[in-house]
Amino acid sequence: MGKLSAMPGRLSAMPQRLARPRDPDGHSAEAEPWRAWYNLKRWKLLRIATFVRDLFTCQMPDCRRIETDTALLVCDHVERHNGDPRLFWDERNLQTLCKPCHDKTKQAQERRARVGPA
Ligand SMILES: [Zn+2]
Secondary structure, three states: OOOHHHHHHHHHHHHHHHHOOOOOOOOOOOOOHHHHHHHOHHHHHHHHHHHHHOOOEOOOOOOOOEOOOHHHEEEEEOOOOOOOHHHHOOHHHEEEEEHHHHHHHHHHHHHHHHHOOO
16 A cells, blocks of 8 residues: 555544544535535536546546446546646546545545645
């Protein structure tokens, strides 16, 4: 799994994470105003366009699940946008993931981000 050198960072990050109030998606609305972008019609259209482009197929190479119920699909940002509108709205930065793959990759990414360069 992870490198041994990453362990202290990950362990020290855990209590903070538990203490911070978060919504079910694991994000804080106040700290992340870009969350509102997900409610825009522009995003909903872009999301569906991404699913159509990817043929409703999870883009994880070892998954490739075809899911016709869009409630079970996630329009994922390949590169974390961190509130950058250029990355957020770039269709080339979007991919279709099934929910299980999305939850798995996002958790791994956020863990990497948290233990990244201090
Ligand atoms: Zn998948």
